[in-house]
Amino acid sequence: MTGAKDAGGAAVNRVIPGRRRWHVKENFDLLLFCLPAIAVVITFHYIPLYGVIIAFKKFTFRRGIFNSPWVGLANFERFFRSAHAGQIIWNTVAISAYSILTSFPAAMLLALALNAFRHQKYRRVIQAVTYAPFFISTVVMCGMITLFLSPRVGVVNTMIRSLGGTPINFMGKAAYWRHIYVWTGVWQRMGWNSIIYFAALSGVSPDYHEAAIVDGATKLQRVRHIDIPFLIPVATILLILNFGEFFNVAFDKAFALQNDLNKSVSQIISTYVYQLGLVDNDASFSTAVGLFNSAVNAVLMITVNSVVSKLSDNSLF
Amino acid sequence: MTAPAVTRRMKRGSIGRSRSDVIFDAILFVFLTLVFLIVAYPLYFVIISSFSDPVVVARGGVTFLPVGFTLDGYKxxxxxxxxxxxxxxxxxxxxxxxxxxxxxxxxxxxxxxxxxxxxxxxxxxxxxxxxxxxxxxxxxxxxxxxxxxxxxxxxxxxxxxxxxxxxxxxxxxxxxxxxxxxxxxxxxxxxxxxxxxxxxxxxxxxxxxxxxxxxxxxxxxxxxxxxxxxxxxxxxxxxxxxxxxxxxxxxxxxxxxxxxxxxxxxxxxxxxxxxxxxxxxxxxxxxxxxxxxxxxxxxxxxxxxxxxxxx
The missing domain is CATH 1.10.3720.10 (MetI-like)
Structure with missing residues (x-):
């Protein structure tokens, strides 16, 4: 009996980290836990990664990935020589930058305000309401936008009309498109994005605030000198995450809000990749544009992260 | 500062809510109520419009309550x-x-x-x-x-x-x-x-x-x-x-x-x-x-x- 217990005791010790020993046999079943997911990720992520070589070929479905002829960098040259390239890249960057510059301050401001707010119950109501739009699907969101902004029956235009103005075809004018895209995004995500800042602020030890109160600091001063410095590390990490996605503007919303009249600003890399690949049936060209995009993404994410990890303790890995 | 001193200052009102704090709280209240309305109103508008006469909605006649209550849209x-x-x-x-x-x-x-x-x-x-x-x-x-x-x-x-x-x-x-x-x-x-x-x-x-x-x-x-x-x-x-x-x-x-x-x-x-x-x-x-x-x-x-x- 004692022998068995000792063996058990040894097993206990082995779990403690720091005493590295590989329990391949004992924990082999843990690998089985992971296998289905690994199979799926290999099939739908790593094999397509290999399929990227069609960017350097003239791919047709009939010939397949292997037998399609090589064309070298022809697809990339075609993209960079085309009149669209500059405009599409600029559209993507502009939307990205505009979104980050608005959504970051909005979420932080909301979190700071909520944190400093005295009425607990009202605060909870505001939180529940501001989180809600996050769960509205892209299609419904864009449906609401076009419905509200419709030149004939939209609320916004009936208001403009009743104030004596002439109705504006918002969705048909390229000049408005970015503002609509970005500010509806702020409306939809501000509450949700504030959660993480709000959580960071709740983690601030009350000692700081008590000490500041004793020293006669006003609320505004406490927000400036206690709350905001505490938000900076969280904001840094989120900024890295956002920069990694800088060239990766989501397909859904841009595509849903796109029409022929606003395409000059609404065509971004992801919608262009879709159009090339599945509307124009040019898989190789589409993949080349996509590959350019993800290469830029990867470089951005790695660079930004290494820069920040040098500057501070905050980094992703 | 000693504990009695703190209590004294609290009684005078210089701790807790000073005048600038009252103003600050008021601004917060207005700001958050504004945020609340901006987020909630479009959602509320969709709800009341769904129960209203489409013609009235299109004319801009629906603002706070359903007008011409109907379930035709749902039907x-x-x-x-x-x-x-x-x-x-x-x-x-x-x-x-x-x-x-x-x-x-x-x-x-x-x-x-x-x-x-x-x-x-x-x-x-x-x-x-x-x-x-x-x-x-x-x-x-x-x-x-x-x-x-x-x-x-x-x-x-x-x-x-x-x-x-x-x-x-x-x-x-x-x-x-x-x-x-x-x-x-x-x-x-x-x-x-x-x-x-x-x-x-x-x-x-x-x-x-x-x-x-x-x-x-x-x-x-x-x-x-x-x-x-x-x-x-x-x-x-x-x-x-x-x-x-x-x-x-x-x-x-x-x-x-x-x-x-x-x-x-x-x-x-x-x-x-x-x-x-x-x-x-x-x-x-x-x-x-x-x-x-x-x-x-x-x-x-x-x-x-x-x-x-x-x-």
């Missing part, structure tokens, strides 16, 4: 076969999809949460790489097509059926909520990993399972991109694709002047229906979300908290 929604079919499809895709997601994500999350798991680091690397590089749309399409999955629901459910973020949330949950001592005790009694996972870990994972169900479920219910890419057969379309057809496509001025009489007729029909029922449709399509919202809010917020603690 029109429920008469539209495409919407009902989409609804049924979406429910099925969401249910099946979530099962696949759970089956893949939770065991993986548990396995990589174990510090004594020999393949923990390589497997994490395997997933982290997918965050940085990806094949993109067309190479994935080629793979899905070669597997014969185009036009089947598997094309929507299998690619992306485990997301790194959710897996990391699971890992963090397990490494903080399943104490090592529990595993040691079970091992003493001769319990293997599989049995430990099924009869001890899973019963303790109600919270993380709820979080995962909601995260993935909302994702399935709301997504339209993969259906747009992979499903040509309209009978298989999820609700969001039908919504897109009704809410978005016909409200865009089509610049294609050459339409067959059939297309024109279909367009006119769609337009008439759409005007009638857009608001009701938005409400009907969001019903599952509204019912689940209290849970969604609670568990989503929890998920964000777990996710923000890096393990």
């Amino acid at each position: 029109a929604v429920f008469k539209e076969k495409a919407v009902l079919r989409g609804y049924a499809n979406s429910l099925m895709y969401t249910a099946v999809g979530v099962c696949i997601n759970l089956f893949l994500t939770i065991p993986t999350g548990y396995a990589v949460s174990r510090k004594d798991f020999f393949a923990r680091k390589p497997i994490m690397m395997f997933y982290i790489i997918t965050m940085f590089v990806g094949g993109g749309m067309m190479p994935t399409y080629v793979v899905v097509r070669n597997l014969g999955m185009v036009n089947t629901m598997w094309a929507l459910l299998l690619p992306g059926s485990i997301t790194v973020y959710n897996m990391v949330v699971c890992r963090t949950f397990f490494s903080t909520n399943i104490p090592d001592e529990l595993l040691d005790a079970a091992k003493l009694d001769g319990c293997g990993n599989t049995r430990f996972f099924i009869s001890i870990v899973l019963p303790l994972s109600a919270a993380i399972t709820a979080i995962m169900v909601l995260y993935y479920g909302v994702g399935h219910w709301n997504s339209y991109q993969s259906a747009l890419i992979y499903l040509n057969d309209r009978n298989k379309w999820p609700l969001q694709m039908e919504l897109r057809n009704i809410l978005l496509l016909n409200s865009i001025q089509m610049t294609n002047p050459v339409m067959t009489p059939e297309q024109l007729k279909e367009k006119e029909r769609l337009e008439a229906i759409a005007e009638m029922m857009k608001y009701s449709l938005i409400i009907v399509s969001s019903v599952p979300m509204m019912i689940l919202y209290p849970f969604i809010q609670k568990y989503f917020v929890k998920g964000v908290m777990i996710g923000s603690v890096k393990g």
